Amino acid sequence: SQTIHQWPATLVQPVGSPLSLECTVEGTSNPNLYWYRQAAGRGLQLLFYSVGIGQISSEVPQNLSASRPQDRQFILSSKKLLLSDSGFYLCALNRVLYEQYFGPGTRLTVT
């Protein structure tokens, strides 16, 4: 069955530092992959969506970027973190009977 791995599980980074979060998927090929952010007291916000290698769509202008170097790898990055980047970052894919199936998430605190 499909499994999502996210690394790291938690992260504390100072303002202005770079960021790299990794999402890897098992048990499927050519998945549609998503990055969401859940900030305290707010609903999940879709950040990036990818239908394949090198194909990234972004709706919200921000200092974050995403890349998909391999079919089952999705990376979220930033060159300089802001305090407002703190949150719970979730990688997700479409799965049969699941509208969105989420990975375990990375909890990021920017200090």
Next chain:
Amino acid sequence: RKEVEQDPGPFNVPEGATVAFNCTYSNSASQSFFWYRQDCRKEPKLLMSVYSSGNEDGRFTAQLNRASQYISLLIRDSKLSDSATYLCVVKDAIISNFGNEKLTFGTGTRLTIIP
């Protein structure tokens, strides 16, 4: 008006009681509806889809009222393990800037079952 609105709670309910949540949505053309459950500091997991005719899964019943634009979740005989945040999710027929059908998540209703 928020696209998807939920009472944040918290709802503190004694074990064995029945509890109900509502969720309202603003887009009358929304086509699909879901309830997700999120445990503290964990990822959201699909609890159930909401069908037009209403549907039941064990102690859980979901209903849709298109005329009033709300969905509901009823939990009967609540258990301690039901303590979680319940997210309402609405899928629109419109295509988002991403090229996929747009999903909007509510901020969730927090439920605590008290022994």
